[in-house]
Structures are given as C-alpha cells and as structure tokens.
Amino acid sequence: IRCGFPEVIFCQGKAVDHVVEIFRELASTGHNVLATRASEEMFAAIERTGEFPAARYEPLGRTITLKQQTESEPLGRITVITAGTADIPVAMEAVTTAEILGQNVELICDVGVAGLHRLLDKVELLQSSNVVIAIAGMEGALASVVGGLVSCPVIAVPTSVGYGTSFGGVTALLAMLNSCSSGVSVVNIDNGFSAAYNASIINSMIEEKN
Amino acid sequence: IRCGFPEVIFCQGKAVDHVVEIFRELASTGHNVLATRASEEMFAAIERTGEFPAARYEPLGRTITLKQQTESEPLGRITVITAGTADIPVAMEAVTTAEILGQNVELICDVGVAGLHRLLDKVELLQSSNVVIAIAGMEGALASVVGGLVSCPVIAVPTSVGYGTSFGGVTALLAMLNSCSSGVSVVNIDNGFSAAYNASIINSMIEEKN
Amino acid sequence: IRCGFPEVIFCQGKAVDHVVEIFRELASTGHNVLATRASEEMFAAIERTGEFPAARYEPLGRTITLKQQTESEPLGRITVITAGTADIPVAMEAVTTAEILGQNVELICDVGVAGLHRLLDKVELLQSSNVVIAIAGMEGALASVVGGLVSCPVIAVPTSVGYGTSFGGVTALLAMLNSCSSGVSVVNIDNGFSAAYNASIINSMIEEKN
Amino acid sequence: IRCGFPEVIFCQGKAVDHVVEIFRELASTGHNVLATRASEEMFAAIERTGEFPAARYEPLGRTITLKQQTESEPLGRITVITAGTADIPVAMEAVTTAEILGQNVELICDVGVAGLHRLLDKVELLQSSNVVIAIAGMEGALASVVGGLVSCPVIAVPTSVGYGTSFGGVTALLAMLNSCSSGVSVVNIDNGFSAAYNASIINSMIEEKN
Amino acid sequence: IRCGFPEVIFCQGKAVDHVVEIFRELASTGHNVLATRASEEMFAAIERTGEFPAARYEPLGRTITLKQQTESEPLGRITVITAGTADIPVAMEAVTTAEILGQNVELICDVGVAGLHRLLDKVELLQSSNVVIAIAGMEGALASVVGGLVSCPVIAVPTSVGYGTSFGGVTALLAMLNSCSSGVSVVNIDNGFSAAYNASIINSMIEEKN
Amino acid sequence: IRCGFPEVIFCQGKAVDHVVEIFRELASTGHNVLATRASEEMFAAIERTGEFPAARYEPLGRTITLKQQTESEPLGRITVITAGTADIPVAMEAVTTAEILGQNVELICDVGVAGLHRLLDKVELLQSSNVVIAIAGMEGALASVVGGLVSCPVIAVPTSVGYGTSFGGVTALLAMLNSCSSGVSVVNIDNGFSAAYNASIINSMIEEKN
Amino acid sequence: IRCGFPEVIFCQGKAVDHVVEIFRELASTGHNVLATRASEEMFAAIERTGEFPAARYEPLGRTITLKQQTESEPLGRITVITAGTADIPVAMEAVTTAEILGQNVELICDVGVAGLHRLLDKVELLQSSNVVIAIAGMEGALASVVGGLVSCPVIAVPTSVGYGTSFGGVTALLAMLNSCSSGVSVVNIDNGFSAAYNASIINSMIEEKN
Amino acid sequence: IRCGFPEVIFCQGKAVDHVVEIFRELASTGHNVLATRASEEMFAAIERTGEFPAARYEPLGRTITLKQQTESEPLGRITVITAGTADIPVAMEAVTTAEILGQNVELICDVGVAGLHRLLDKVELLQSSNVVIAIAGMEGALASVVGGLVSCPVIAVPTSVGYGTSFGGVTALLAMLNSCSSGVSVVNIDNGFSAAYNASIINSMIEEKN
Ligand SMILES: Nc1ncnc2c1ncn2[C@@H]1O[C@H](COP(=O)(O)O)[C@@H](O)[C@H]1O
Ligand SMILES: Nc1ncnc2c1ncn2[C@@H]1O[C@H](COP(=O)(O)O)[C@@H](O)[C@H]1O
Ligand SMILES: Nc1ncnc2c1ncn2[C@@H]1O[C@H](COP(=O)(O)O)[C@@H](O)[C@H]1O
Ligand SMILES: Nc1ncnc2c1ncn2[C@@H]1O[C@H](COP(=O)(O)O)[C@@H](O)[C@H]1O
Ligand SMILES: [Mg+2]
C-alpha cells in the first residue's frame, strides 16, 4: 500500500539468524530496508554475509539501513528536537527512519525548557519546518512549549529517561497527552520510529502536491 | 501565529458569565469562534445576548460555533470514523471543530472491528482521505485496523466509553499507543477537538501547497 | 511552636456546627484564624453568630479569614502564578493563606507555556520574588519553565484541572516531581494552602534576618 | 477428577533436582506428563537419569512432555493464532499443552491486524475450528477481530511482547477483556498453558458426546 | 454468523428513543431479542409502543428479553454460582442471557468461600454441569475453589462489589486471572452477559453433537 | 520495651562488613539475635569471625539466628500454611522468626485451594492453633478459605510468586485485604518476618496469662 | 464456629426490606446482632417493626446493634486511636463492633503525628492495652509511631480521608503495610469492623485463658 | 542566573568519556563543579587525566566534586536526617551537594519513627536549623513527624528503600505529599541533589540578607 516506502524489521526479541534472513528477503525486493532496535551483533552478521555492502549501522539509534533506490531530492523539512542528551538515542532512531523514508531532517539537541533561551534561539528553525518531532523524558514539557511556538503538527515522543517518578517514560507520556498546546499528537514511549514514520507521511503528502 | 484559524474556548469548569464574556471578546476580532465542552445553558446565555444570531449549538459534541468569515471552498478530506454509537459525541466534537477550521469532513459511524465487513465496505472512502480520525473506546482496536488499511496519517482518539476494565478510556488509549500499524498517533481520551485540530493543520498544509 | 502564625481549620468533611465551634475556640486565643475548604454555608453560620464581624469569605479559594492582629508591614514578595484560569481557585487558596500569614503576595494568572510570550512578559516580576508558587494542571509544564527563569525557590502545586489522562492532577504532579529545573519542590494536588504556608515560612525567614 | 488428562509441573522457581523428582513421581503413575516453564538444564537433568527415553523438550515454548498412553485419534480442532512472531513462544506452550492433552492443533502465525488480508486468508480455517486460541501482545486487537469472524469460543492470551506502554502485557490484557466481540474469554498474560487447557476441556467435551 | 442466537442491544449510554428504535428493528427480523443494561424507563417505553406484548423486564439484571422463536428442549446445564447476595444482579444478567440463548440454567447464590460447607453442599450440582459461571467480587476466591472442584470449563466474572481496595472489581479480576485451578477463563468486570454468551456457545456445541 | 524478644537485623542493602559489625554488637547484649534477608556470604563472614559458633543459617528463608538464652518450654501453637511450594522461602522466614522468638511452630506446605481435600485434611491442626499464618501468591485465596475454617486470628502474607498479572504479589495482597472471612489481617508482600512477629506477640500474650 | 460472637449483616448494597428480613432471622437465634454500613432509613425500618425495642443505631459509625445476651464483665482493653477527627466514623464502627463482641474499648481521637506531644500524653494508656487499633488517613504515619511505642499487637486501619494523592485511602494503606515498626498488621481501607473483629478475637483469647 | 553556584553534571546514562569532557569544560570556567550519579569508573577517568588534583569522589552518594573557589564562611545550618541506614546514599548525595554549594550541613542518621526517643533526642538540633531535609523510604513517616517538631521548611526526599508495597519509593512519596504537618514540600524519589539544591537556595537567601 505505502509505495516508495521501505519495509521495516523490528529486531527486538528476534534471533540474529532470523533477522539476517528477513533482511535478505526484504532486500531482494529492491526496496530500501530499515531494521530498528538492531544490536551491533545483528549488523555484524549482516555484514559477514558479504551480500549488503551498502548496509549501514547507526549505533546510537540502533538502526540498520540499506539504501537501494535513488530518490528524488527531498522537499520540506522535518525537525527533530530533544530536551536532553539522554534523549539522543530515540532521536537518532527517528532521524535514520526519516532519512531512509527519503526525508530531509534537521536535529536539534539538548534544548530542554529549563534553559528557555537555548530553545528560543531555535524558533526560526522550528517555524520553518513542515513537521516537528519533540522528544523528551522526565516531565516532557518540551512538547507543550514547542507546540506553542509553531503552527505545524508536532509529534511528541516520550522517552524512558529519568528515575523515580519518571516511571520509565509514563510521566512524559501523560504530560504530552495533556499538552495545552494545540497541534500535538503522541506516540509510544521511546518510539522514534513511529514518530518519524508519521512525520514522513505528512511531509511527503504536503510536498507531493506541488 | 496560526492565522486563519479560530480562537477557541474550553468551557469545562468555567462559569456561564465568564464564557459569554470571553465569547464576546473573541467574536469582536472578526474571527470564527469555537467553544468546546459547552453546556446548553451556556449557549442559551449567548443567545440571550442577541449579539450573535449566527452562533450555533451542536448538542451531541457540545460545541458552540460562530462563523464570521467567508472561506474558500474546502479541499481534501478528513474522515472521522467511530467504532460504536457511544463514540458519537466525541466524533461530533471532532466534526464541528474541523468544519469551523474550514475543512471538508466525512463521518462514518458504528463500524467496530467485531463486524469487519461493515468496516471493509468503507475502505475506499478511507483510502481517499488525507487524514483519518479513528475514534473508539473499550479495546480501541479500530485504530490499528484502520491504520493497516490506509497510508495517510491516522489520528486515534480513545473514548471513555465502556465499563469495568475500560478504565474511563485508559484501555483504549494504551491499545492505540501500542498500535502495530504504522502511521498512527494519539491524543488525550475524549479529545475530539485536538484530533480535529491536528487533522486540520495537516490537511490544510497538504492542500495549500497546490 | 510557629509563633505569629494563625491556627488553621481544614473544613472538608466537618459538620457546619463543628466548624463554628472550632472557629470560636481558635478566635478566642486572639490569633488570626484561617479556615480552608470552607463552604458558603459554613461562613453563613459563622456570620450568624454575630461574634466575628471581621471574618471574611473568599468564594473562589473557599477560605474564611479573621484578622485579629495588627501586623508589621510585610517584607519581600511571594508571587503566585497560574497556567490557566481554571487553576484560580487553588491560587486563591494560596493567596488568602499567605496574606493571613502576613505576606505580600502578587498573583499572575493564565500564563501557560502554550503562549510563552505572555509568560516572558512577567520575567522581571518573577525574578524579583523571594519565592514563587507555580500552579498548573494538565501537563504541569509551568513549574519547569518558571524554575528555569528564576533562582529563588519555586513551590509547585499540581491542580486537578483537566480530563482523561490528567487523572485528577496526577499527571501534573508527576511532571512537577520530574522537573528538570533546579529549585522546584512540590506539594499535594490542589494544596494551595501548603504551598503558601511553605512560601510564607521561607519568606518570613529571609526577611526577619534584616 | 480430570481423568485422561496428564499431571502438570509448573517449573518456574523450582530447583532442577526438585523438578526431576516430581517428574519421576508423576511419570510413575503411567499418565502422560507435562512440565511447563522448563529450562534446557531441567530437561538435560531428566535425560541424564536415562529413565525417560520418550521425554521430549520443546525449546520455544519451554515444555517437557512425556507420552505414556496410546490415545484414540483426536477429534475436532483447536486453532492457535498469533499476531506476531514474537508471540510464538506463548503459542508453542499452548500447542504442546494441547497435544499432550490429546488434541488436534493447528498453528497460524504472524497474522496481526495491521495486515488484514493475511488474516482474512485464514477465515475458513478459523471458522472450522471448535475453539480458537488468539495470542497477541502490544494492542491485543487480534482477539476482537478473530472473535468477530468465528462463532466458536475464542480464548485470548495477552503476551508480554512490546515496550513502553505495553506494560508487560497489561495493555493487551485490558484490550482483550474489553473485546466488543462476543465469545471471547481471557487468561493471564503469557499463559499459553491455561488457554490450551481450557480449549482442550471444551473440545473434548464437544467431541466426546459423539 | 451465529445463527439461532438473538441480536443484542447494549443500552448503557443510549437514549431511550434510540433503544426503542433498535429494539423494533431487531424484533422485526423474527429472532429473539436481548437488551442488557436496560433501565426500567427503557422497558416502559418499549411497553408503551404496544408492539411487543411478549417482552419481559428482569429488574435485578436489568435485561429486556423478547422470545419469538419456539426452541427445542434445552440440553446440558450451565450453573451460575455467586459468592454473595450483592453479586446477584450480575448473576441475573447471566441467567437471562443464557435463557434467551436457549440454555438450561441453574442459579446458586451466596456460597462464598468464607463458609466452605455451604459450597461443598453444592459439589454434585457443580460437577454435573457442562459449564460453570463463577461470580464474585471482593477477593474473587470463588473461581479458584470452584475450578478445583469441577473438570468442566469455569467462566469467572469479577464483580464491582466491595469497597476500599476492591477497586471496583479489579481485585477480583486479578485474583481470577491468577487462579491456580486449571480450566478457568475470565471476562470483564460485571460482564454477566459475556460469561453467559461464552457458556452458551460451549454448551450448545457440546450438546448439538448428539 | 519488648523484653525477652531478640534484636533483629534486616540485611538487605547492607554491606557484609556492616552486617557482621551490627551482629557482633547485638550479640554482645546476650539476647538472641535474628538476621533476615541474609546472604550465604554474610553468614560465611559471621562464621569466619569464629566468635559465634552457635549461629545458624537457614538458606531457604535466608535467616541467621543466634540462640543465647535458655527459654522456657513454648506454649500454644502457631501454624504456618502455604498454598504452593514456591511460597516456602517466605514460610521459612516466618518459621525461623517465630522459633527465635520462642514459639512452637508447625509448617503445612502446598495445600492451595485448587485441591481443597488436601486443605480439609488439615482442618483439625488449623483449628487447634492460637494463630495461623496463611502464605500465598497468585490469587491469594488461601487466606479467605483458612479464615473461614478457624476462629483464631489469621495473619495473611501475600508472596511475589506468579507471573503476568500477579504483579509481584500485589494481586495476592489485594485479595487478602478484601477477604470475606472475618479475623484476617495482612502484612507486606513476602514479609514472613512481620507475620511471625505479630503471631508471636499474640501467642505469647495468650499463653503468658496462664 | 465462632461461638459467643454475634452474627453480622453487611448492609451496603442491600435493599432496606432485605436487611430487615435478615435482621429478624439473625435476631431469632437469640444471639447478639450487628449490622454495619447501615443507613438511618434501615434502622427506622427495623424500629417500625416494633419487634426489637433493644436495637440501637450509632449514626457516625452507621451500625445497628441488638444486645440479647448478658455477658460476663469484659476483661482486658482494646484501645482505638485516630489521627484526625475525620477518622471518627471508622473509629466508631470499630468501637461499636468491639462492644457488641463483649469487649472493653477506649477511644482516643485526633492525636495525629503532626502534634507528637498530644500522642505522647497517651503513651501509658496505649501501653496498658491488650490490642491497639490505629486509624488514620492521609499519610497513615500514626500506625508506625504507635507501633514503636507499644509491644502489643497494633491493627492498622487506613481511612479514605484526604484528597489528591491520598487516593481514597491507598496512600495510608501502603504506608501502613510498609511500617518500620514491628507488630503492625493491616485491614482494608475504612474497615473498622474487621479491625475490631480481629482485636476482639485476640483480646478474648488472651483473657479467656485466665 | 544562579551566580556563585556550581554547574552540575547528571552522569547517569552518559558515557565515561562524555562525562570527562563535560567535566573539563565546566571546570575551565573556574566555578566549582559537581557531578552526581557518578560511577567510580568515571572518577578514575577524571583522575587519570591528571588535570584535577582537587577533585574528590564520595562513594556512597556517588558524587564527584571540584572546589575551585574560596568561599566565605558558611552561615546558617541545613540538617539532613534519615530514617534508616539504607537511606544514607541519598543523604550523602544531599550532603555533598549542599557542601559544594557552600553550605553548613549536619547529618543525623537512622532515627526512624519506630524508635521515637532517638528522634526526640535530636529535637534541639532540628529546631536550630534553617532548613531540614528529611529522607525516608518504606512508609515515609519521618517527614510528618519532623514537620510537626520544627517551624522551618522541611524538604522531604522519599527513597526507593524497601520491598513489596514500597513500590520503589512511591509509598514514601505519597505519604510525604499527604503529610499532615505544615511546612513540608517534596522532591522526586532518591533526589538528594534537588533537596539540597532547594535547601541551599533557601538557606543562602536567609543568610545573605544579614
Ligand atoms: N522501533 C519500533 N517500534 C515500534 N514498532 C516498530 C519499530 N520498528 C518497526 N516497527 C514496526 O514493526 C513492524 C515490523 O515488525 P516485524 O514484522 O515484527 O519485524 C514494522 O512494519 C513497523 O510497523
Ligand atoms: N505455564 C503455566 N502457567 C500457569 N499455571 C500453570 C502453568 N503450567 C502449569 N500450571 C499450573 O500449575 C500446576 C502445577 O503447579 P506445581 O504443583 O507448582 O508444579 C498445574 O496443575 C497447573 O494448574
Ligand atoms: N464493614 C464491613 N466491612 C467488610 N466486611 C464486613 C463489614 N461488616 C460485616 N462484614 C462481613 O460481612 C459478613 C456479612 O456479609 P453479608 O452476609 O453480605 O451480610 C460478615 O460475616 C462479616 O464478615
Ligand atoms: N541527582 C540528580 N537528580 C536529578 N537531577 C539532577 C541530579 N543531578 C543533577 N541534576 C540536574 O541535572 C542537570 C544537569 O543535567 P545534564 O546536563 O544532563 O548533566 C543539572 O543542572 C541539575 O538540574
Ligand atoms: Mg502549535
């Protein structure tokens, strides 16, 4: 159904051999391939086959990507923004996902609401985006503040960063669902993939009309 | 910032007089006005002023709308789909919100996943939408099934419909956040307004490029 | 132990007659008296006795106060700030409590983080406070943003404002406990009294050293 | 009471020696024996005794089975269906349990609701079953969709597959308990054993009347 | 699909007029009709139409039934058993549902596990059933004890009876899901209808083979 | 205050050296000493000192005991009863605690409510106790059934045995708090020590009156 | 089994007529009768029968009692102690229950841990009790402090007093289950009846040995 | 903004190299440096650079501190008090934080409410503090008792000490939020840093006025 988009492997809980096998199968279609939640060991196994010299591993976001299609120049921009440095792994999952989906992505890190001036420095960049992905753990306030600054859709990703009452990302999730800013929707805790997928559909639909 | 869009009043927990006063203030800007979670009593008070003959009340979704701007013909389509008839109030909040935001909206009711054929009859309608808003309480499975059928963004709204372990919509919310279909994002329980706002931004951005 | 401070009645769940009786007893000590969570009916009963012509009722915060002591000019300032208008009842409980405790209080309303500029307009006022009380429901982001703007202590009060996943204030509470800004501590949901009591002790200790 | 049915050992939390000892005791009755949640180490210990050459280990579902009774040809059919490949371990616990209980079992894997056509391909197989066991993690929607397609009893097993708000299977459990399809009942998270036991009683009772 | 079975209306949250309308529509098919969670007011409205002289209201379980088909003599038996008298409304929903589905039902009340002898008096009755529906609130222990006494399937219904930590039936639900007796499956809190529907499918399938 | 009773060390989270040091200090008073949640390593360290030849380690319940006082013959009896074999560690913590407190204890294991006859065989033993400690995980039904069989106090201990919705003992705890049998009180999950301490006070007070 | 003890009716959720009927039945045995959670309306109905001139209603604890047996002089003492005045209804349920069970009860009110001196004034009274029932809502700290002061058993009753994060008594319950004082066991939220029943069994067993 | 105060590194979840790099950067400003949640390995890496001979590691509280500024003599006193020895790591995080912030800190350990006399021995010390930090796990009662003894602000820190229903500190947190003593505010579970930061701001503001 989603033509032009890659097939995706969710590696968590799969055996290394099984991942290699699915990877080979999907690659054989000639589409781009994305594997998320992939361990270094899984990538090593894929490399060892010698069949996919173009495959790349991104260790922070733990994705394997295989570009097999020449894409048209990406149009529009998705901006990924994180509250802290600890949110970067989730951000990298989002960035790599959006890129393999043929998107133009900008990453802004560590601009949490405790230091507003750092965030306000980025307002122009945010306001010129087609979609913003706001990633934060702990109190998750970034989504609301960003949502108030832009008029495009904001996709909020709670992260499992924090301790005690951060409850593995539940606090950030709840805060994001209760955002008093309009234009914010939410995906599962740590789900950088889903945020990027949503953002990519939206951006593609906006730009393909041209 | 969001020019062209109406100002909105969230009436829940506000005194009737206070609502009238804010309504008057917002109407005086010449923009469209939307009041959500409005009681019949609030609308009656607004009518009694005699100042807003064009104000309308939608009793199911409990919204007051005041159209003051002639809009260009709406482009693209937002489809609102509900699992059960009990989800209709939330759907109507979404429909009225999208309409006052100048959108073209289609409503499909009572096509829950227990009777797949009723849903499958609507596939074409769903697939020709720019955005789908999927509204369901209880087990919230509608969002995943719809998400699998369309390639446009799906905004899922859990509703507080159900009893026992539906926990006032929490079960549906959790199910939607865990959707195994790509392209689904979620808003707060019963938040038809936010779903429609998100959908309207997206649809407007898609269409305004033309 | 806390000399100079009034005795306080928590009226919720007490019979009207019982409240009047305790009020009379506390008033007889010559101290100031504060009754929180008081209904209009309770105040009417106190008025009917004819014994306390100086007693005052504040209907939003639902407090009864009786000033019986001439206080020295209040020093320093406590600033009470709310995210939305629905948080005002809790703010008023805080304001009245701080005032009967002899404090100088400033109230800033409806400056939620979705509209940052409104908040940024108040930065100077915030930064010249000895203590700030930040009151917010829903996603509770106000406490973090304010905490980042000031260097004095911030006492955060989550409110039960919102619906769905606001869970009667739990979401705001959790967000505040996870604040990434230093200098924020938290009290119970809707507990304007406790926030003001804490702020008043702190401000009094700061100023009494002079 | 349940004549013809094997005695069962739940190995989790038991010492290896203790498991061997109970296994020997139960085997000595001449009945079939089933051990669930058994580690490879436990099976190795049982093999080392040399007493049970007919004992078999199923590593995915982690069961040990010992067939000691010639059974009549199984009648009727139990169909076990899973949403994803990650649900297979729970499915295998169910399959092995049902088989040692003398049942005829069919396994259908990886037909989650995000790809309806794969599920719809299996409708006939589902509709010709006496009982269906529907196994799914994440949003647990499979149970409702299957429940709507068949008129026989559906026993739903939530699995602890997923991350973030899947909450170790709680989300799938709640979704299944709220199923809008009639004819669905639920067992504990990951409890393939109990689902198969229930299904086997039902199928046996249906068939033994002939 | 489920031929011979009535269509069902879930009345909770529906307007009286809407219920009458659906009732009329379903009745016109000539099938039996069942309405659950029906208020007396709804039944009065149905009576007022004068169209359904055979409609009956059961006030404890709050069901409306309309028998329009002559059924063959019911075979097999479903036993409904409750822990306390407060569980009777849920039991009556189950009884009426099973009866309109053409089943033979026996009701045993108030045999909670605190008085074992009362329960043990009923063992024979329980053991001669094809299916048992065990209904209990508070600690929900009845399901486990009954499950240990019978070899047929037990469908457990937690009820919202109790206070404090009964948490509206959640405690009973959790206890039932954790039953150490084999052969127990569970439905939603207070869902007498679903239990009876499941039991009726099972009993019908057992008996129709003859 | 509690003369005759030993001082107790709760070892969890303490360094081995620290435990040895406290043990030495308490032993020097001449009282009996009890250390709970003690690792084998801690006991080895205590043995290595060569100072406490009378110290004993109980590996299942993980307690170290040092008897230094000749006690009078124990009177009355405390019965400890468990639902499954997995509950035995908690039972052993209770047994060792009661014994070092000078009590006469009987242990009955693996008489869960799924096999009532095994429990009913023990009724006389239970009814001749001064206090019963009922220990169970999963659905925790044992406490209610035992509570209905005896007229002495029952102290219920939920255990963290089980998986999925046993939630680490919370389900058993809730079931026990909701017991429909009179005479049941509850202690923290896995807290065999506290149950035994309570039972020992009660039994001592009953017997010392003679 | 529990000879000498009255039969008890738990009135909550029972119809008035049903309560009268059970009351009459139990009274006819000649035993004392206790009805808990009884409304004034229920007592009025019992009075109207003219059959029970000795029946008494206690409106705070909402109990009906009927003494029909001359008891021997009560021995030993149960002390009931509450943290706040709002806990008194639960305390009165406990007091009336213990009295109808033939106990000698002392009630100490409003000695919460925020004012330690008030509690310390009562130490002697507490230490001369056979059992203490400690009743508190909010943070439930009373049980731990009392537990540290006495060597007899303490039965803790959490109450649903408080707001916000008191969660209807759950906070107090959890605090009591985690008491760092030995000798504390816990009953359900607001369950004054169960606390008194437990205390009465214990006190009776202590005293009857003489 | 917060001049005179050190910059802080929160090390949890950061790579060792990254910590060293940030440490070097912050140290280069000439301010004091504090690193919390630091492993021994991180400190070893900092030492290996040879650049920070004045850096110190506190292993219990897991902090690295670097004093680079000669401070004026500290004024006023912050008292840190813990319920148990298991709370000491959190206390040490608080102590080291307050000290690097130039404060005068006193630590009182192991004075839980189960042994009131040990706490009462410290009343004078507590009452002569400018701020008290009360640290406790399990039932968290210490905050309320201390709050009742002093008139200065109390900052309560729940710790994740305990097991079963201590729920990783949630029980202590809830108890502290519900404190019936005035003057208590709360920070996140185990957050000794935030408590000390708050206390240090308050004490500095009190003293700097002189
Ligand atoms: N990081 C992720 N989190 C959640 N879902 C994912 C993620 N990555 C991929 N998926 C989904 O998982 C599907 C593939 O699952 P599988 O067939 O189990 O490999 C994809 O189509 C995506 O919808
Ligand atoms: N995987 C499983 N999950 C839950 N219960 C089980 C499982 N396998 C076996 N059981 C139950 O555990 C009982 C045996 O427990 P035990 O005596 O502890 O070995 C069996 O009779 C079954 O009722
Ligand atoms: N306030 C109460 N809370 C909980 N259980 C109670 C209460 N009062 C009485 N009970 C129990 O309820 C039983 C009577 O229940 P019932 O037969 O429904 O009237 C008594 O035997 C007590 O065990
Ligand atoms: N133990 C702690 N718990 C929570 N927050 C902390 C802790 N230590 C430091 N912080 C905060 O973390 C910030 C530094 O975070 P980072 O930039 O990620 O190192 C500091 O400014 C503090 O506000
Ligand atoms: Mg926005």
Ligand SMILES: [Mg+2]
């Ligand atoms: Mg899709």
Ligand SMILES: [Mg+2]
């Ligand atoms: Mg600050």
Ligand SMILES: [Mg+2]
């Ligand atoms: Mg079905």
Ligand SMILES: [Mg+2]
């Ligand atoms: Mg059974």
Ligand SMILES: [Mg+2]
């Ligand atoms: Mg009993």
Ligand SMILES: [Mg+2]
């Ligand atoms: Mg004690």
Ligand SMILES: [Mg+2]
């Ligand atoms: Mg105080």
